[in-house]
Amino acid sequence: MKVFKASLLILRRRAAQVAVYFFMFTAMFIIIASFTSQQVATDFSAVRPSFTVVNRDQDTPLTDGLLEFLRERGTERVFPDEKKALQDATFFHATEYILIIPEGFDQSVWSGSPLSLEAVSVPGTGKSYYLDSLANQYWNFVNVYHKANPSLSRADISEMALEALSMETSVEMVRFSDSRPIGELYESYNRVQSYILIVLTLLCVTSITMSFRRPDLHMRNLCAPITTRQKNLGLFLYCALVGFIVWLLTTAVGFFVSLPTLQGADGRLVALLFLNSFLYTLTALSIAMLLNYFISNPNTQNAIVNFLGLALSFLGGAFVPLEFLSEGLRAVSRFTPVYWYSEAVSDICRLTVLNKESLAPVWRSFAMELAFAIAILCLALAVGKSKNKAEKSFGSIRTEIEM
Amino acid sequence: MLANIYWKRILVAVRNRGTLIWTWIFPLMMATLFYFAFSGLNEAELLKNIPVGIVTSDEYKNDTAFQTTLTSVSDPEEGFLSLTEYDTEEAAKEALKGGEIEGFIHLENGSPNLSVTKNELNQTILKSFLDQYVQMKHTVVSLIEEGVADVSQILSLFETESWTEALSLSKNPPSETVSYFFALLAMVCLYGGFQGLDSVSYLQANLSSMGIRRTISPVKRFPMVVFDLLAALTVHMACLLFLLAYLVFILDVDFGANLLPVIVTCLFGSFLGLSFGAFVTAVSRAKEGMKVAVIITVSLTCSFGAGMMVSGINYKIAQTIPLLSWLNPAARISDALYCLYYYDGYSQYFLNLGILAVMALVFSIITAFFLRRQRYESI
Structure with a gap:
């Protein structure tokens, strides 16, 4: 337990550094949460892309x-x-479609030779296609009613067009279970959680193991009246405790911030x-x-941790969904x-029914995570054995001496 | 002597492996990662063929008008639907459950009904398409019933070419990918903080043995500090120019037609990063690890606010909390690069540079206050 207690002591002295990261991540998530839709619909509701006229x-x-x-x-x-405001809105997707009605x-519509409307959008996107088709649809109906009944006023034509356009197809939302799906907010938190974890x-973990691998401490511990097994057990206990606390904290933050969107969701999905x-966390x-x-x-610790964290997260779809990655990169990210x-x-977030077939891909992913954890642990043990045998295991580890 | 300080400081910076990792290797790795990770981002929102099912009931087989309409939009080249036929509603439901199709259509009393499992854009487009069909059918029938016109006349009225024509507001197209690289450059500018940290550590007697040696050296303090920081700025600018060359010539990232203002932005950003690092090191007596953590955390948080992890978050912050956006140095650097890429004029670009210069000066003045006339009772 000496090693375990010493590990906790070192962590306590570096708590500020870890806390800075933790609060930074929490702040990031709260900012993301404030910009993410918190609505979870059970009936069909069409997507309402943003537009500007x-x-x-x-x-x-x-x-x-x-x-x-x-509307x-x-x-x-x-x-x-203003050009600048419209440019910004298009670039940052604040509006998906800008329709400019020229003077x-x-x-020109009334006289039968209509001028063209100007449409600003990111070309070829689904949202701009949808909004463009709506605008065209409206003016088509106006044109049809005006040509069919030239004597009618603009107000009557508009009213008739809107009445015709109010007809809708019935849409059935097929549910394969009674529970509500997991909201977008909690899903995005779970993605980002991989980076935080x-x-x-x-x-x-590396802050403590690095300290124990300092040549002076390492030599001191080798001649201390504790066995290697006791030392490793202490470190193992520390890793397990730290892993559990990090998992618990990050999970609790995400869960409580997203709680309003989780009302009515299937508890089994949240548990999964x-x-x-x-x-x-075990893999981490x-x-x-x-x-x-x-x-x-x-x-090097900070550089490796940050690069590895960001690299794995970008590759694995934590920040950018996997479907946005190129085919080749997706093959690598597997x-x-x-x-x-x-x-x-x-x-899990797309599960509509919980049965053997629907859960199979989830269990497969879990098995893969566990397999990664075991494989990397085996590799770590092999590397450790090789490094500890060599003289260079007493190499130049530099940490600040804690007084 | 001062040239010697300048040159020696450059040598020290180049030989510092920790700083090399952060300011040279880390950004190159991130840039490569961004390049591969975001290569498909601009195409992600493009409309692709929507897989949809149709239940081939007797009613559907008899409705030739609807069949023709569906066929016209299912053309592999020009259509937007990828149609699969199912004999029964159950078979279509199974396909929907398995995620093979986005929804399925079945006719009931002459009207199409849509079944879906999600509320996403593809489902909305499907519904809109069916709405249009229903609306046109209803209008044609009602106009014929009113005796307003004959069928061919009415159908010709609907055949108007598009009412809209596409307009572009800027010289370069909007791109989600490029904004990630703007934020990355902003982050690397702020990583100049590591050079600032090293410089002040080497200058302060209470921070390093080198600082003790230099404090008692017969060189005036002010020129020594200035030349030290100038050398640090030179090294960091070299790092940024190397990264910029990698981005532009290897990864083919488009920063606009003129690279000179981009380099000027990097210079202002580096100066700010350097002065920030010097400020953190000078004002605090915390350990080096803590100072490194503060520089990394602030740089990463600011870069997050500049859109390095979530595209467009910088715009949302600027719209909702403008003060935070104006005070975020990474957002200013990223915005300056955005202005060069997207705007025709330079007014906002110069405004951004001005803000960066003011921030850097404020940090420098506070640092200078801490560095001047220091006496140590004990070290």
């Missing part, structure tokens, strides 16, 4: 009708008719997500055990544990 012509019943129609199907974002457009676990992150612990043999000072973690998160 810039009317450089006069307000008429026809343009009012267009706005009414688009029913999209989310209006108002921006000043004289209303009169790996960084915190690696930091907590807990199990998933726990298994990933194995990686930490392996890395500890390659870290010689706090600077050889990382984060890939299987992210796959499990996606599979």
